[in-house]
Amino acid sequence: MTPLDKIRNFSIIAHIDHGKSTLADRLIQVTGGLTAREMSEQVLDNMDIEKERGITIKAQTVRLSYKAHDGETYTLNLMDTPGHVDFAYEVSRSLAACEGALLVVDAAQGVEAQTLANVYQSIEHDHEIVPVINKIDLPAADAEKVRAEIEEVIGLDASNAVLTSAKSGIGIEEVLEAIVTRIPPPKGDADAPLKAMLVDSWYDPYLGVVILVRVMAGTLKKGQQIKFMATGTTHLVDRVGCFRPKIEQLTELGVGEIGFITAQIKEVAQTAVGDTITDAKRPATEALPGFKLVQPVVFCGLFPVDAAEFEKLRESIGKLRLNDASFTFEMESSAALGFGFRCGFLGLLHLEIIQERLTREYDLDLITTAPSVVYEIELTHGGGHLELHNPADMPDPNKIALISEPWIEAVIYCPDEYLGPILKLCQDRRGIQKNLTYVAGRAQVTYELPLNEVVFDFYDRLKSISRGYASFDYHQIGYREGDLVKMSILVNAEPVDALSMIVHRGTAEARGRGMCERLKDLIPRHLFKIPIQAAIGGKVIARETIAAMRKDVTAKCYGGDISRKKKLLDKQKEGKKRMREYGSVSIPQEAFIAALRMGDDG
Numbered sequence: 001m002t003p004l005d006k007i008r009n010f011s012i013i014a015h016i017d018h019g020k021s022t023l024a025d026r027l028i029q030v031t032g033g034l035t036a037r038e039m040s041e042q043v044l045d046n047m048d049i050e051k052e053r054g055i056t057i058k059a060q061t062v063r064l065s066y067k068a069h070d071g072e073t074y075t076l077n078l079m080d081t082p083g084h085v086d087f088a089y090e091v092s093r094s095l096a097a098c099e100g101a102l103l104v105v106d107a108a109q110g111v112e113a114q115t116l117a118n119v120y121q122s123i124e125h126d127h128e129i130v131p132v133i134n135k136i137d138l139p140a141a142d143a144e145k146v147r148a149e150i151e152e153v154i155g156l157d158a159s160n161a162v163l164t165s166a167k168s169g170i171g172i173e174e175v176l177e178a179i180v181t182r183i184p185p186p187k188g189d190a191d192a193p194l195k196a197m198l199v200d201s202w203y204d205p206y207l208g209v210v211i212l213v214r215v216m217a218g219t220l221k222k223g224q225q226i227k228f229m230a231t232g233t234t235h236l237v238d239r240v241g242c243f244r245p246k247i248e249q250l251t252e253l254g255v256g257e258i259g260f261i262t263a264q265i266k267e268v269a270q271t272a273v274g275d276t277i278t279d280a281k282r283p284a285t286e287a288l289p290g291f292k293l294v295q296p297v298v299f300c301g302l303f304p305v306d307a308a309e310f311e312k313l314r315e316s317i318g319k320l321r322l323n324d325a326s327f328t329f330e331m332e333s334s335a336a337l338g339f340g341f342r343c344g345f346l347g348l349l350h351l352e353i354i355q356e357r358l359t360r361e362y363d364l365d366l367i368t369t370a371p372s373v374v375y376e377i378e379l380t381h382g383g384g385h386l387e388l389h390n391p392a393d394m395p396d397p398n399k400i401a402l403i404s405e406p407w408i409e410a411v412i413y414c415p416d417e418y419l420g421p422i423l424k425l426c427q428d429r430r431g432i433q434k435n436l437t438y439v440a441g442r443a444q445v446t447y448e449l450p451l452n453e454v455v456f457d458f459y460d461r462l463k464s465i466s467r468g469y470a471s472f473d474y475h476q477i478g479y480r481e482g483d484l485v486k487m488s489i490l491v492n493a494e495p496v497d498a499l500s501m502i503v504h505r506g507t508a509e510a511r512g513r514g515m516c517e518r519l520k521d522l523i524p525r526h527l528f529k530i531p532i533q534a535a536i537g538g539k540v541i542a543r544e545t546i547a548a549m550r551k552d553v554t555a556k557c558y559g560g561d562i563s564r565k566k567k568l569l570d571k572q573k574e575g576k577k578r579m580r581e582y583g584s585v586s587i588p589q590e591a592f593i594a595a596l597r598m599g600d601d602g
């Protein structure tokens with residue numbers, strides 16, 4: 001057990017790509033956690049997809065021992081936090097486990113919206129914030145400008161900001177000293193009943209569910225009977241330890257410390273982030289503040305392209321769920337797509353991550369239906385209230401008294417020159433502008449937007465029209481009534497339920513037209529003419545036609561070369577596997593996702 005005054009708990013907040021992971025790795029290396037060879041791989045981002053996308057999904061923590069210039073050895077707990085708006089609650093719990101934060105800002109890019117959102121959260125937790133201006137090695141670096149920006153935009157004193165190049169190892173020692181001298185030690189009563197916050201949990205094939213905790217009061221010991229105050233379950237602690245970043249087993253975690261426990265728990269779903277862990281025999285009377293259950297906000301159907309893969313899909317989803325309790329799934333059947341699952345996610349990135357893992361790690365070909373938010377519907381004649389997760393379940397329009405949809409408040413931060421197209425994008429998506437300010441040559445614009453207009457490709461569009469310079473952060477602000485209708489897409493007069501979506505009446509026609517135009521290009525020609533229609537109820541609002549194919553694919557072989565002809569046919573068969581039959585029309589898997597992207601007609 002480390003005395004309180006020798007502990008420092010801190011997180012690193014940074015905008016994506018500003019160098020959080022690189023700096024964390026350097027701190028580990030300098031304090032001797034790993035050898036240079038082990039450092040060749042970034043250690044904190046430990047999932048493949050995280051690595052590839054360069055983002056941090058799961059919070060991880062590392063314990064460092066640092067002998068400071070004052071001659072004392074300190075225990076530094078570095079808490080890595082997820083870097084995306086979808087995981088905001090996990091971020092808030094990680095921050096609640098710390099007393100301070102390093103604010104990493106790219107010396108060339110400056111302060112961005114995500115940085116701001118996290119800094120404000122950190123300030124709310126009363127953190128001591130140490131500004132770190134990173135990437136000073138870059139030719140475009142302008143530390144003085146960024147320093148001024150931190151002061152002006154965030155209102156933090158940046159006169160003693162630490163200048164670093166995490167990549168080339170400059171300023172790392174200064175960062176460690178700043179952590180020791182500027183971030184306060186944790187407080188807490190060692191003799192009080194145990195109160196530990198469940199910061200994060202994940203499934204490990206060898207250890208079972210691993211729980212990351214921060215002890216707020218009392219002591220957490222191996223062999224102790226513990227109780228989760230929100231979920232009400234009790235467990236026996238069978239392992240206590242920390243990551244350095246390799247696992248080190250301990251006998252206990254004292255007040256103020258961060259570490260992990262295992263307690264023979266089988267599923268992550270049994271552990272709720274933010275829950276309070278207490279002693280089963282001598283429980284705390286009050287739980288720690290701030291607990292909330294995270295709820296999925298975006299829903300979509302996942303169906304196997306090949307119906308025979310349904311069981312495999314069920315199994316794979318089950319496995320992913322073992323490690324991620326924040327997505328939900330239930331079986332769904334659709335006339336056209338067969339059996340699949342209706343899944344709920346924290347946001348679009350979360351959806352994409354799960355979908356990608358299913359495709360890549362479990363080798364499944366999937367059809368993803370149009371993502372949808374949760375609508376609240378009030379039925380006529382006192383028919384009650386219902387929550388609509390799936391456009392396919394939309395009641396008959398004359399049974400609907402009122403539909404409400406979730407709204408968000410979004411803060412977008414961008415260089416001035418991209419403001420025009422960004423404002424247009426927000427207007428096109430039914431946005432209501434609330435605020436527009438300029439700080440240090442950058443615009444900060446606040447919009448209220450319907451979540452449904454944001455879920456599919458808003459973020460991608462924003463990035464592309466601003467060449468990646470705009471950043472975006474949002475939170476939900478409640479439900480509002482909307483003039484919403486279900487738009488169906490018919491291919492050869494058959495409704496394609498995967499493409500049906502709830503849209504605002506005012507934008508339905510443009511959306512329908514765009515969808516039909518894209519499908520016209522995405523669906524291959526057949527031997528017959530194929531009409532593609534968008535309809536609301538029985539009324540067709542847009543229409544395109546795919547002309548009939550004139551030639552047989554093998555025609556150009558002139559009948560002579562049999563093997564070549566066979567190859568072509570095989571190839572065609574191969575292509576078929578990834579197609580879905582709609583009546584007599586085959587739609588390639590890619591068409592589903594591509595068709596849902598709104599493109600420029602937004």
Ligand SMILES: Nc1nc2c(ncn2[C@@H]2O[C@H](COP(=O)(O)OP(=O)(O)OP(=O)(O)O)[C@@H](O)[C@H]2O)c(=O)[nH]1
Pocket residue numbers: 014015016017018019020021022023045054055056083134135136137138164165166167168
């Ligand atoms: N030139 C330069 N590049 C750096 C420096 N620090 C990090 N980088 C590079 O910046 C990119 C992003 O760094 P990461 O450490 O992955 O960024 P991050 O903030 O952890 O990103 P997320 O995990 O997505 O939040 C990588 O290509 C790094 O090599 C630096 O000091 N100088």
